[in-house]
Amino acid sequence: MIKMSARTDCSAKESAAIRGGAIILALVTVSFFIMILGHNPFSVYGSMIEGAFGTVYRITETLRKSIPLIVASLGISLAFRLKFWNIGAEGQIMMGAMGATFCALTFPDLSSWLLLPMMGAASIICGGIWGAIPAYFRAKWRTNETIFTLMMNYVALKWLTYLQYGPWKDPAALGFPKIPGFSPNAVLPNVFGLHAGWIIAIVLVIIIHLFINHTQRGYEISVVGGSENTGRYAGMNVKAVIIYTIFLSGGICGLCGMIEASGVNRTLSVGITMGAGYTAIITSWLSSLKAPVIPVVCVLFAAMIQGGTFIQMAFQIPQSAAQILQGTILFFVLGSEFFVRYRVSFIKNIKAGGEK
Amino acid sequence: MVNISKSFGDVKANDNISFSVNYGEIYSLLGENGAGKSTLVNMLSGIYTPDSGDIYVHGERLRLASPADSISSGIGMIHQHFKLINVMTAMENIAIGQEHGFLFRKKKVKDKIEDICSRYGFRLEPEKLVRDMSVGEKQTVEILKVLYRGADILILDEPTAVLTPQETERLFDILLRMKEQGCAIIIITHKLHEVMEISDRVSVLRRGEIAGTVNTQETSPMELTSMMVGKKVTLSIERPPVKSDDIMLEVRDLSLIDRDSIKKLDRVSFSVRAGEILGVAGVAGSGQKELCESIQGLERRKRGGILFKGENISHLTPRAIFEKGLRISFIPEDRLGMGLVPTMDLVDNVILKDYYLQKGIFLDREPARQRAEHIVKMLNVHTPSIYHPVNKLSGGNIQKVLLGREIDSAPDFLVTAYPTRGLDIGSAHLIYDELNRQKERGVGILYVGEDLNILLSLCDRIMVMFEGRIIGTVDAATATKEELGLMMLGEVTGGVNSND
Structure with missing residues (x-):
């Protein structure tokens, strides 16, 4: 018989060992798969690392992929601290990107110094409102935020599709449904070979860390997240805390949309998020919602994606096979969380039950 | 076995x-x-x-x-x-x-x-x-x-x-x-x-x-x-006499109808003097919780008057009461779900009620750290450190942290709901002693309890609630358990109404 019991005594060392073990197990499992495909697992893994970090260009690519994950994870971590299960980052990113694009298309000739902050502010407001709507209903009528935020994603996607195929369609594209490219004024400048989004990401990590741990507002979020009733008991305006925290959470995700639209795509399209809103749920959870840990996890995650893309070309492995590799690693790492929280022991079954 | x-x-x-x-x-x-x-x-x-x-x-x-x-x-x-x-x-x-x-x-x-x-x-x-x-x-x-x-x-x-x-x-x-x-x-x-x-x-x-x-x-x-x-303990509870005649808290015709249109409180009136412990007895769910939350300002749907030192506070929120300088401490029944944040450490829990009085947007935890250390020493809380999450402490120590914080704010009035529920005899007596110390300081105390023996030996008067009403108030020195038990079932018998 298998017996599971909760453990509270898991030290940092033990949990690191469990997680590390999970990654090794995942690699071993995938090795068999790679061998079936007729490749040497060691060289495939080697190339993955090389593909992610091998050259300056590859490192830049990896980091470029990690930026949206970092920013969105930071936003999501705020909501999760409140135990508000915000699955709506995807939609909030799109709304933020839409707000930024509106400014970029309306004022293409404005100086960068004015236009970029304006786009940033618009993205925060749009993403924030997209988050605050479900937060309001949750605070006021206790609706289920998971379903609500998820539905909001589809609404945002349909808005974006409508704009791309309708009002914002580029007349110069000969009927091809695309939104016009941004003017150079609306593009984030490159700093050390990577768009300035990385600076925003680092600054945000520091701000969120300080906000949560060293401000009164941050403390309120932790209290309400720990127990809403205790927040009420202490005299906090619990509803307001929920609404403004989720506004911030959605706002940061919205900013992520602006960074992607302005820094990477230089336009807006329905594929703007690349699924970052969903992936960031995983990364922010794996970082235990701790701001300083988020960049580390996100860069590793981006490396896995980047390395996976590289081995497709290097070994002619189909894309789906590379995704199986990613999926397996993820499965093992997430699965290992169970062993961090529970101890599993085996008991020999001598005799079940008894006769009367 | x-x-x-x-x-x-x-x-x-x-x-x-x-x-x-x-x-x-x-x-x-x-x-x-x-x-x-x-x-x-x-x-x-x-x-x-x-x-x-x-x-x-x-x-x-x-x-x-x-x-x-x-x-x-x-x-x-x-x-x-x-x-x-x-x-x-x-x-x-x-x-x-x-x-x-x-x-x-x-x-x-x-x-x-x-x-x-x-x-x-x-x-x-x-x-x-x-x-x-x-x-x-x-x-x-x-x-x-x-x-x-x-x-x-x-x-x-x-x-x-x-x-x-x-x-x-x-x-x-x-x-x-x-x-x-x-x-x-x-x-x-x-x-x-x-x-x-x-x-x-x-x-x-x-x-x-x-x-x-x-x-x-x-x-x-x-x-x-x-x-x-494992050692000899004294089981007696002291009952120092009430010294003052000043009325600290007066509740007049307090009624409460909840969301499902059920009457939780029905024209409740009573008063508590400074330095008096008024016990509240009753079968669970007779309106005790609603009464406590009404006094503290958490319950917003109530009607009637709550006068604290002569000032009507029935319409105020907990924070508004606090800001008027009126110190009502509340030790709720649900310690971890209401009184404390379970996943936070002692320091963060100690700062819960007055963190917002600090100037600026930042939060300085130094004063709270000192207070947490003081509480640990004062009530002999067993904890590995003041940075230990409270939900990892034992029930008695959790209650000591909560009581310590509430007493440390130098309250004028203390509302306690089942403060010794789930505690062992040793910890429970520590709590009774502390309540008596507060009583001698002139604090008015509303003590909601379930153990009739304790109610009879700790409180000065005992008020019995039944279906949101006050069935009667008795003098704890002369009342008997049987009398209280009958009143808890709603039978008005020997309940002498000794309201001032």
């Missing part, structure tokens, strides 16, 4: 425990909270499996891997928190999971229930919905449920915790009947006088080990207490 051991993580909940119960015997397991009583009986009922040791029933060695195994061996567990389905009738609850046919053969089930009832002297309406039942009736259903399944070994976990004295007496009558019929009965409790009254033998558990097994007739409450705590 022979040489039973069970550990959770590094904690040894039960260490090498052996005991036996005979048929036709009532056997008590006595011990403080965390002594391992519940763990022990959960192994008997198949919820946990022991790490080592053996269980014998009728002389046969058993491995109880699940509650189903346990039931088929004739062991029936009556949990402290009832496991009944509210929207079903008594009969359906009793027969649930037992009737394997396609159709529910009502007649047969009913006959069997009536047969059991007449054998042991139960009174029950089989068609009554559980949600319409009193606590005592629910417990009857729980007991019938295990008897229906053919149990002849009954385990009752804190069976009297929620009962009035009269209901307790009825329960004891039934238990004695069952004993005569040859059942083996195990009662888990921490109430000494019940052990003395009903059981034949008693084992005292301390820190997961058996501290001793004695025949009830050959022991005394004092001896049992020393065995429980």
Whole structure:
């Protein structure tokens, strides 16, 4: 018989060992798969690392992929601290990107110094409102935020599709449904070979860390997240805390949309998020919602994606096979969380039950 | 049970425990909270499996891997928190999971229930919905449920915790009947006088080990207490006289209708003097919680007046009351769900009520750190450090942190709801002493309690609530438990209304 019991005594060392073990197990499992495909697992893994970090260009690519994950994870971590299960980052990113694009298309000739902050502010407001709507209903009528935020994603996607195929369609594209490219004024400048989004990401990590741990507002979020009733008991305006925290959470995700639209795509399209809103749920959870840990996890995650893309070309492995590799690693790492929280022991079954 | 051991993580909940119960015997397991009583009986009922040791029933060695195994061996567990389905009738609850046919053969089930009832002297309406039942009736259903399944070994976990004295007496009558019929009965409790009254033998558990097994007739409450705590303790509670005649808090015609249009409070009026402890007795759910939350400002739907030092505060929020400089401390029933943030450490919990008074947007934890250290020292809180999450502390220490924070704010008035629920005798007396110290400082105290003995010896006056109304107020020095018990059931008898 298998017996599971909760453990509270898991030290940092033990949990690191469990997680590390999970990654090794995942690699071993995938090795068999790679061998079936007729490749040497060691060289495939080697190339993955090389593909992610091998050259300056590859490192830049990896980091470029990690930026949206970092920013969105930071936003999501705020909501999760409140135990508000915000699955709506995807939609909030799109709304933020839409707000930024509106400014970029309306004022293409404005100086960068004015236009970029304006786009940033618009993205925060749009993403924030997209988050605050479900937060309001949750605070006021206790609706289920998971379903609500998820539905909001589809609404945002349909808005974006409508704009791309309708009002914002580029007349110069000969009927091809695309939104016009941004003017150079609306593009984030490159700093050390990577768009300035990385600076925003680092600054945000520091701000969120300080906000949560060293401000009164941050403390309120932790209290309400720990127990809403205790927040009420202490005299906090619990509803307001929920609404403004989720506004911030959605706002940061919205900013992520602006960074992607302005820094990477230089336009807006329905594929703007690349699924970052969903992936960031995983990364922010794996970082235990701790701001300083988020960049580390996100860069590793981006490396896995980047390395996976590289081995497709290097070994002619189909894309789906590379995704199986990613999926397996993820499965093992997430699965290992169970062993961090529970101890599993085996008991020999001598005799079940008894006769009367 | 022979040489039973069970550990959770590094904690040894039960260490090498052996005991036996005979048929036709009532056997008590006595011990403080965390002594391992519940763990022990959960192994008997198949919820946990022991790490080592053996269980014998009728002389046969058993491995109880699940509650189903346990039931088929004739062991029936009556949990402290009832496991009944509210929207079903008594009969359906009793027969649930037992009737394997396609159709529910009502007649047969009913006959069997009536047969059991007449054998042991139960009174029950089989068609009554559980949600319409009193606590005592629910417990009857729980007991019938295990008897229906053919149990002849009954385990009752804190069976009297929620009962009035009269209901307790009825329960004891039934238990004695069952004993005569040859059942083996195990009662888990921490109430000494019940052990003395009903059981034949008693084992005292301390820190997961058996501290001793004695025949009830050959022991005394004092001896049992020393065995429980491991040292001699005084069981007396002092009651310093009330010195002042100044009215601290006056409640006038307070009514409250909740979201489901149910009257939770019905024109409640009373007053508390400075340096007085006013006890509130009543069956659980008689409006005590609503009363406490109304006074503290948490309940917004109320009508009526609450005058604190002559000032009407009935319309104010907790923070508005605080900002007026009126210090009302509230120790809620649900410590971890309301009084404290379970996942936070002591420092963050100490700062809970006044963090927002700091200037600027930042939060300085230094003053809170000092206060947390002060509280740890003052009330002797056992914690690895002040940076330890409070939900990892034991119940008594959690309560000390909460009480410490509330007292540290130098309150004028203290509302406490079941402040010693779940605490061992040692910690409970520490809390009573602290309440008395506050009383001598001139603090008015509203004490909502459930143990009538404690209410009678700690409080100055006791107010009895029933269905949101005040049935009467008695002088604690002269009132009796029986009198209070009748009032708790809604019978207005000798209740002398001694409102000033």
